[in-house]
Every structure is written in C-alpha cells, then in structure tokens.
Amino acid sequence: MKNSVDFTASAMNFLKKTVTEKSCLGVRFDIANGGCHGITYVVDPVEAVDESDFSWEQDGLCVYVTARAAIFVSGMTVDYVENGLTGHLVFQNPNARQSCNCGRSFSADESPDVCVEKCCG
Secondary structure, three states, X not given: OOOOOEEOHXXXXXXXXXXXXXXXXXXXXXXXXXXXXXXXXXXXXEOXXXXXXEEEEEOOEEEEEOOOOHHHHOOOEEEEEEEOOEEEEEEEOOOOOEEOOOOOEEEOOOOHHHHHHHHHO
C-alpha cells in the first residue's frame, strides 16, 4: 500500500498547510456511504494513529489510509483546485466505475461493506 496514492504539488501544499495549521500528525483517507454515487471520500486530520491504517511518509506529509478504503483509493491521484476564493480536493480514481461531477463521490463494483468483510474481516 505504500505510496499508492499520488498527490499533485497543489494537493501536497494544501495538505501540508492543513496539517501545520491543525497541529496534527498527518491526513487520513477513508470512505463512507453517501454522495451522488454511493461512496464518498473522507479526508480528516490524524490526531491519533490507528494501528490498522496503512501509513507512509511522502514529501514530508504523513499519509494514513484506512483498511476499508485501501482497495478503493489505491492508484488514486489527489489534486487541489482553487476556484475564486475557495478550493477543494479533487480525486482522480482509476477504481471508480462512475464519479459525480463534483468529484467527491464515486461508485465501484463492490460496496465498502462487502470489501471490508472480504479484505479485512
């Protein structure tokens, strides 16, 4: 799983700044049921290490991926796009069957619950 998520320079700068501002350990990538296509991306600051997470350091950023999200985000590229005064992360995910226009949710061939049982259960 190490370095299985790529980051553009813009995303890396945004995430490093977020980690510094929040004085946290890094960022955790997870998924949740919801959104236009059934699965949403969840990106949170890491306050405490979860031993079940996959983790690595990339260009000075500590990256954590939950076990249930691992098969869904492997090979993904994360970008940060600014639009006027706001900005947001954009996920380019080769594992997504479909993605919504906002890029914050996707569908896959299997549901997260099924994959957790198969891969981690």
